Structures are given as C-alpha cells and as structure tokens.
Amino acid sequence: MRSMSVSESAPSPICGPRGRRERRPRRRFEQGAPWRSRSDRVFTGLSGGIAEWSGLPSVVVRIVFVGLAASTGLGALAYVVGSAVVPVSDASVPPERRRLDAPRGADLERSAAVGLVMLGGALLLRRLGLRLGGSLAVPAALAGIGFALVWSRTAVERREQWRTRVARLPAGSQPATSRRALLARLACGGLLLLAGGASFLATASPSALGQVLAAMAATAGGLAVLAGPWILRLWRDLADERRERIRSEEFAEVAAHLHDSVLQTLALVQRNPETPRDVARLVRRQERELRGWLYPSxxxxxxxxxxxxxxxxxxxxxxxxxxxxxxxxxxxxxxxxxxxxxxxxxxxxxxxxxxxxxxxxxxxxxxxxxxxxxxxxxxxxxxxxxxxxxxxxxxxxxxxxxxxxxxxxxxxxxxxxxxxxxxxxxxxxxxxxxxxxx
Amino acid sequence: MFLVDDHGLFRAGVRSELGDAVEVVGEAGTAEDAVAGIRAVVPDVVLLDVHLPGGGGRAVLEALQGSHPQIRFLALSVSDAAEDVIDVIRAGARGYVTKAIASADLVDAVLRVASGDAVFSPRLAGFVLDAFGGDIVVPSDPELDLLTPREREVLRLIARGYTYRELARRLGISVKTVETHVSSVLRKLQLSTRHELTRWATDRRLI
Structure with a gap:
C-alpha cells in the first residue's frame, strides 16, 4: 500500500517531505476506544457508538442498557458515566485525536436526564414487585460487563489488534496513553469479572468471608485455565510479529525516503527537459543527497x-x-x-x-x-x-x-x-x- | 578495450563518448559473460564496473588475474563507498574512476592504464591518504605499510584536483616520475598487509 501512495502522489513535485503518518492508511484494528455516534443516536449516541465500534447491532446494545437499567439501575449509571467520558466521534477519526473533542454540556445534561428517568423506572418496577433477576442481577451484571470488556474485542479480527498492541509494548513505539488504556481495560475487566464471580457464588450460598475468597480463587483459577492457552499463543506470535513489523518499517523508511527525494526529482526533471542547466543542477543535488544517505562520510x-x-x-x-x-x-x-x-x-x-x-x-x-x-x-x-x-x-x-x-x-x-x-x-x-x- | 557494465544504456554511452580514441572490442553485462568474453578477445584494457550481477567486478578480476596477467583493469563505479574502491584495487585493478568522469578524462585514463600506469582519481587519492594516515601503529613492513613523504605529497595534490601534468610542474619533476610514485602507491595499496587498511575499509562499511 505504501508503494501505491508513492505512485499516486509522484506527479505533484512541489510537495516537500511529508510525515509518514499521513501516507499510511489507518488499519481497521487501530480504531482505539469506543466513541459516541454522530448519526445513530437516540439520546447521546452512546449505544449507537458502541454498536459502530464493536460491530454489534445497535438494537442489541440498547436492549442491554435498558435491561440493566430496569433490573438494577446499573445500566442507568453506566449510561450517564459513559456519556460523560466517551467523546463523540467516528471510525475515521484517529484514536489519538478523539480525546480532543470533550463531551459537551448539552450531552451531559441529556444523559443525566435519561439516566434519572431510567433509574426512576427501575425503582418504580421494583415497587411494583417486578424485580427482574432478583438478587443475582448485580453480580451477574458485574461479571457480564467484566467479561464483555475482556472478551468483546477478541473476536477473530479483534484479536489481531491485541497482538499488534501487545507486540508494541516493549518497543515503546505506541503512545503511552493507549498502552495505559489497554492495561486499564484489562485490569478493570479482570477486577469486575472476579468481583462478579465471587459475589455470585457468595450470594448463591450466603455465608462467611472465607467462602467469598474461595469463590474468587476458583474464578481466578477458571480464568487462568480459560485464558492460558490463548496467552501462550499470543506470546509465541509476539516474536514473529515484531520481526515482521521491523522489516516493514525499514522498508517503509526506504520507500518514504526514495519517494521524497528521487521520485520528486525525477518528476521535476520530466517537467523541465528543455532547461538543461536546471536539470543538471537538480540531478546533482539529488545525487549528492542520495549519496549522503547511502554512504555517510x-x-x-x-x-x-x-x-x-x-x-x-x-x-x-x-x-x-x-x-x-x-x-x-x-x-x-x-x-x-x-x-x-x-x-x-x-x-x-x-x-x-x-x-x-x-x-x-x-x-x-x-x-x-x-x-x-x-x-x-x-x-x-x-x-x-x-x-x-x-x-x-x-x-x-x-x-x-x-x-x-x-x-x-x-x-x-x-x-x-x-x-x-x-x-x-x-x-x-x-x-x-x-x-x-x- | 573491453567494456563491462550491467547497464546497456551506460555501455552505449561510453562507446559513443570514447569515439575513435579507443577501440571497443567487446562488452558484457554480467561477471560470467565478462570472463568468457574477455578470454575470447583478450583486450588490452577492461573497463570494469564494480557492481555487477554474479559476483561484482572483483569476481571478474579474480577469475582472470592468474591466467591473463597482461590485461589491465580500470575500475568504474558510481559508488563512493571506500570498501568497494579499496576492494577492487586490492584485487588488482590499476585505477579507479567514477561514472561522472568527463569523456576526455576517461579516454586519458584508459590510455594511461593501457600503458601500464595507475590512475588515481582525487577521491581514490583521498581514500588512500585516509587509509595510510595515522602512523601511531608501528608498521609490520615499513617498505609496504608506509607512504614516503613524496608519495604522500603526490597523493595530496591529486586529491586537490591536480592532473599529473600540473602536479609534475608544481613539484618540478617529470610526469614519468609522478607515474612512478603513483604506481608505487598502487603496489603498496595492493600488497600491504597493514591491518589498518582492512580495518579502515571495514569501519566505513559498518554504517
């Protein structure tokens, strides 16, 4: 794809050296954190945005929110917090630029109102004796959210992203923020999962602290068994990934250099064939520059x-x-x-x-x-x-x-x-x- | 003269540039073809590109030096990389010119090599001075490992852009004496075991 962009822009000789970021098309799995949708919105666009980001149908996301809100009020809380911290954006905006657009006041108010309405509805339903899910709802929701956080993005194509990101961790080429975000997401997900699982077991047989701890240990052990092979495979792939990345980056550097220098000069020479002095000067300058690059003195x-x-x-x-x-x-x-x-x-x-x-x-x-x-x-x-x-x-x-x-x-x-x-x-x-x- | 370069366009250019001054008896684009072609026609001079498919100019030199010691080689390259230059000279080439050389100078260089002299471009002279500089290390063979003050002076003037003739006049010696000095430097360059020479060239390769 890099060579394509080289040939595309070769006829415009005036443009100087350009940053490599612009020339590199953003890959699908580099889309970063979720956002709030601009187009698919009922209240603040949170559900729509999550749907766009995850690839799930937006109606499913909305049903989950309403269900959580109605059963425990947790959905309402999540929605308000989510609307407050998640920026409005779309997939075309690079992740590192998204945090620049802060949530606006109107959205905050609206999401607060929606949250309150949902919370009120949930309380009303409880009053009426309709406790959906009963005492199991809270732990189930916690565990569910945690699980979703950890696994939601590991569907086949998302796993690719994880591998890329983890592979980049030691190299330090990834901005620190997104590394932190990844770790934070893993930590949050893991904690929620543990908490949910533990309190689920504890509520099922209400008893002492020891049982809660045992339940947590059991959950953690289960998780290790579940995720172990995946982590192993991840690490095995790491070395290959890194090698491949270094190779392609080196190639990209050479391609970028040739593009900015030699191809530009060739384009200029083609345009001015009738002025030999200029051509000779251009060619000499290019030769000197390329030599300096190939054979540093x-x-x-x-x-x-x-x-x-x-x-x-x-x-x-x-x-x-x-x-x-x-x-x-x-x-x-x-x-x-x-x-x-x-x-x-x-x-x-x-x-x-x-x-x-x-x-x-x-x-x-x-x-x-x-x-x-x-x-x-x-x-x-x-x-x-x-x-x-x-x-x-x-x-x-x-x-x-x-x-x-x-x-x-x-x-x-x-x-x-x-x-x-x-x-x-x-x-x-x-x-x-x-x-x-x- | 036999012309070895992997670019057909360049060979055609050299042919037309040399005109009547030099008779081109054959040409080749790869090391293999060159060895076969040179064996068949046995030219006086081979104008040899340093970078060739199939082992480079060095391979051609090594294949023919033993069997045809009378053939003289003039190395030609776009490369300014010191190790390339030193490499072909050590393998037996009698001189080195860059592809940017003017036609008249190229003709001159070919004739000079044909008559048994060495051809040093300013750049090559600079490389040699650099390589034989720094006399801190005690040389193992002073005869081969050190340049005489006169040789050093000659090389310095070549590096400064003097032709042999200008140089001779400036130093008040004959052109023949200049040629003797240059040939002596070339011999030292080819035979010296001075370890700095290798280290220096290697240093320049490790970028």
Missing part, C-alpha cells in the same frame, strides 16, 4: 562524541553541506575530497564559512564551472584547498571595495589563528589554501 558508530546526546556534526559533513549550498546558488560543480575528520568547533566552523565564501567566489569570478575542494584534518592543523582552472587573478589588484576575500575569509580565519593563502596564475587558475590550527 563518517560511519555513525565511529563518529566522535556519539553515544548519548545529539549526534555531533563533523567538519567533513559541514564542508560538504556548505559546498553543496554554494554549488546550488552559483551553478558550479564541486568535487569534495576529505581526509580525516573532527567534530565541529568554533575554529572549524570559521574554516567552513571561509570555504563557503571561497567556493562562491571561485564560482562567480573564475569563469569555470568546476571547482575541487580538498579537506585535510590532522592533529595539528585543518586545511582546505579550493582549486579551480579558471581565469586566475592578482590578489594585489583586487579592488579595495571587494570585501569577500579580505573580510569573510582572511580576517575570519585570522581571528582563529588561521590563515588564507592565494596562489593564482592569470589564465591558469587559482588555488586558495585555508588553514586553522586545531
């Missing part, structure tokens, strides 16, 4: 100062970047060769800036379109040689109002104890040597 693990903290920029990288910028501005081809490297400091920064100015000068004044840059870093001194085979010039005769070489280059390097030396032969070319001590 310094291996990341061997980079000085790597470890904790942000990666350190080195002089070789800085020079390459500065030259690339000059190259783009001045339509010049520059070959950069570096020997040795060091983390960037004030002096090396000054050297970089000076290099940039010198390359720009060469591009502007030399009359050639090729410049060679050579950087050498040894323990005592860092040197840059910028060479062109252009017209050459006499440094003594440079007009006094030209500040580039004097101020940007010589003075800057002198402040850091360095120097700039110009070797130029009229008609043959120029080589400028820039040096700063380490």
């Amino acid at each position: 310094t291996p990341r693990h061997a980079r000085p100062g790597v470890g904790v903290g942000p990666p350190t920029l080195t002089i070789a990288e800085a020079i390459r970047t500065a030259v690339a910028e000059a190259e783009e501005q001045h339509e010049v081809e520059a070959e950069v060769v570096t020997v040795g490297d060091a983390p960037l400091d004030d002096r090396l920064m000054a050297l970089t800036m000076a290099t940039r100015e010198v390359v720009a000068n060469a591009a502007r004044h030399s009359g050639t379109s090729e410049v060679s840059i050579y950087l050498e870093v040894d323990p005592a001194v860092a040197s840059v040689y910028v060479r062109d085979r252009g017209c050459g010039f006499d440094p003594a005769r440079v007009a006094s109002d030209r500040h580039g070489l004097r101020d940007s280059v010589s003075a800057r390097l002198a402040r850091h104890g360095g120097s700039a030396v110009v070797n130029s032969v009229i008609g043959e070319g120029t080589e400028i040597v820039l040096q700063v001590p380490r």
Whole structure:
C-alpha cells in the first residue's frame, strides 16, 4: 500500500517531505476506544457508538442498557458515566485525536436526564414487585460487563489488534496513553469479572468471608485455565510479529525516503527537459543527497562524541553541506575530497564559512564551472584547498571595495589563528589554501 | 578495450563518448559473460564496473588475474563507498574512476592504464591518504605499510584536483616520475598487509 501512495502522489513535485503518518492508511484494528455516534443516536449516541465500534447491532446494545437499567439501575449509571467520558466521534477519526473533542454540556445534561428517568423506572418496577433477576442481577451484571470488556474485542479480527498492541509494548513505539488504556481495560475487566464471580457464588450460598475468597480463587483459577492457552499463543506470535513489523518499517523508511527525494526529482526533471542547466543542477543535488544517505562520510558508530546526546556534526559533513549550498546558488560543480575528520568547533566552523565564501567566489569570478575542494584534518592543523582552472587573478589588484576575500575569509580565519593563502596564475587558475590550527 | 557494465544504456554511452580514441572490442553485462568474453578477445584494457550481477567486478578480476596477467583493469563505479574502491584495487585493478568522469578524462585514463600506469582519481587519492594516515601503529613492513613523504605529497595534490601534468610542474619533476610514485602507491595499496587498511575499509562499511 505504501508503494501505491508513492505512485499516486509522484506527479505533484512541489510537495516537500511529508510525515509518514499521513501516507499510511489507518488499519481497521487501530480504531482505539469506543466513541459516541454522530448519526445513530437516540439520546447521546452512546449505544449507537458502541454498536459502530464493536460491530454489534445497535438494537442489541440498547436492549442491554435498558435491561440493566430496569433490573438494577446499573445500566442507568453506566449510561450517564459513559456519556460523560466517551467523546463523540467516528471510525475515521484517529484514536489519538478523539480525546480532543470533550463531551459537551448539552450531552451531559441529556444523559443525566435519561439516566434519572431510567433509574426512576427501575425503582418504580421494583415497587411494583417486578424485580427482574432478583438478587443475582448485580453480580451477574458485574461479571457480564467484566467479561464483555475482556472478551468483546477478541473476536477473530479483534484479536489481531491485541497482538499488534501487545507486540508494541516493549518497543515503546505506541503512545503511552493507549498502552495505559489497554492495561486499564484489562485490569478493570479482570477486577469486575472476579468481583462478579465471587459475589455470585457468595450470594448463591450466603455465608462467611472465607467462602467469598474461595469463590474468587476458583474464578481466578477458571480464568487462568480459560485464558492460558490463548496467552501462550499470543506470546509465541509476539516474536514473529515484531520481526515482521521491523522489516516493514525499514522498508517503509526506504520507500518514504526514495519517494521524497528521487521520485520528486525525477518528476521535476520530466517537467523541465528543455532547461538543461536546471536539470543538471537538480540531478546533482539529488545525487549528492542520495549519496549522503547511502554512504555517510563518517560511519555513525565511529563518529566522535556519539553515544548519548545529539549526534555531533563533523567538519567533513559541514564542508560538504556548505559546498553543496554554494554549488546550488552559483551553478558550479564541486568535487569534495576529505581526509580525516573532527567534530565541529568554533575554529572549524570559521574554516567552513571561509570555504563557503571561497567556493562562491571561485564560482562567480573564475569563469569555470568546476571547482575541487580538498579537506585535510590532522592533529595539528585543518586545511582546505579550493582549486579551480579558471581565469586566475592578482590578489594585489583586487579592488579595495571587494570585501569577500579580505573580510569573510582572511580576517575570519585570522581571528582563529588561521590563515588564507592565494596562489593564482592569470589564465591558469587559482588555488586558495585555508588553514586553522586545531 | 573491453567494456563491462550491467547497464546497456551506460555501455552505449561510453562507446559513443570514447569515439575513435579507443577501440571497443567487446562488452558484457554480467561477471560470467565478462570472463568468457574477455578470454575470447583478450583486450588490452577492461573497463570494469564494480557492481555487477554474479559476483561484482572483483569476481571478474579474480577469475582472470592468474591466467591473463597482461590485461589491465580500470575500475568504474558510481559508488563512493571506500570498501568497494579499496576492494577492487586490492584485487588488482590499476585505477579507479567514477561514472561522472568527463569523456576526455576517461579516454586519458584508459590510455594511461593501457600503458601500464595507475590512475588515481582525487577521491581514490583521498581514500588512500585516509587509509595510510595515522602512523601511531608501528608498521609490520615499513617498505609496504608506509607512504614516503613524496608519495604522500603526490597523493595530496591529486586529491586537490591536480592532473599529473600540473602536479609534475608544481613539484618540478617529470610526469614519468609522478607515474612512478603513483604506481608505487598502487603496489603498496595492493600488497600491504597493514591491518589498518582492512580495518579502515571495514569501519566505513559498518554504517
């Protein structure tokens, strides 16, 4: 699916790099917590939303609510609380954005009213002697809700989601909130299940605390037997899942990179075939960028100062970047060769800036379109040689109002104890040597 | 000259660029075809792509070095990865140029290799300087493991973008002497057991 989105958007060359989230279609099992429906609503849309979320018919959800409300009043409570905390949304909204729309006052009032009416109805029915379910209703409802919480989303396709989520837990790529939500749901469900089961057994044979505990233990044991094989299978699948995910993420990264860089450039080149200079520049920039990505000048693990903290920029990288910028501005081809490297400091920064100015000068004044840059870093001194085979010039005769070489280059390097030396032969070319001590 | 590259378009481009200066006696797109083709026609020079289906340029070099020591190889690559470059040079190539090279320079490089000289692009010179830099470790064989100051100077000028001719004039030596220095560096590069060379190239591969 990623490759599809690549080809879809390739013809629009103007768009820059985009976040990966946008390009990835949301999968069905990433729909997050339930919501309240916008369209399918009788009072606050809670039942409709739960129906949309779980895939059950909404009439079933409503019957459950009414039944619970009528028998014990619990349904009414659940409805009021649910309406208060569950946001209005739909499946197309990503889960992480849903919590932004808070429940509105009108919905709160309405759900409170509905809850009160339902509670009143339940009390009235009791008065009339119609105690549906009797004393077993409360524990049965508790157990039912707990069970529903734990198992409702483990129907065949939902199990997929669980596995994905659990697999993500150790990787930490999942936002903390949804991990917490998952754990909270498991904990709540488990607690309710235990409480319900225990009090069910206790009510059936009303007796001492010991029996309640025994009942709880029995329920927990039963649960373990029930869920054990499933958990085992879950863990077995974990490793496969994670491997697959890492692979696909790596692929996605390469695809995204190629999309943002190479395909965009190809599209631009196709559009401007009649302007060879622009095409050449685009292609050169792309080539440089791709090379930088494929063959970093310094291996990341061997980079000085790597470890904790942000990666350190080195002089070789800085020079390459500065030259690339000059190259783009001045339509010049520059070959950069570096020997040795060091983390960037004030002096090396000054050297970089000076290099940039010198390359720009060469591009502007030399009359050639090729410049060679050579950087050498040894323990005592860092040197840059910028060479062109252009017209050459006499440094003594440079007009006094030209500040580039004097101020940007010589003075800057002198402040850091360095120097700039110009070797130029009229008609043959120029080589400028820039040096700063380490 | 025999042309080995896995892109037909590129081979056609090189053929037309070289024009009359160099006679192209055959071409191949895979390592296997290249070995067979080169054995059949025995060219003076093989322009060899580093990356080839069927083992890469290195496989071609290894298959032919023993039986045809008179054939000279010039490596050609889009890759700037140091280990690729060092690898083919150590396997016996007489030089290395990038695919971005200008036609005239390519012709020059082919002729130079044909006459038995080494061809160092600025980039290759940079790699070699980098690899032979850092003299903290005591070399096991100073003859092979160290560059002389003069060789170092020559390499540095090549890395700075000087041609052999410019270099010779600058150092006040003949082009022939420059060629001698470069060939000597190439020999050291191919024969040195200096362990930094391997470690350095490997370092650059482990990204």
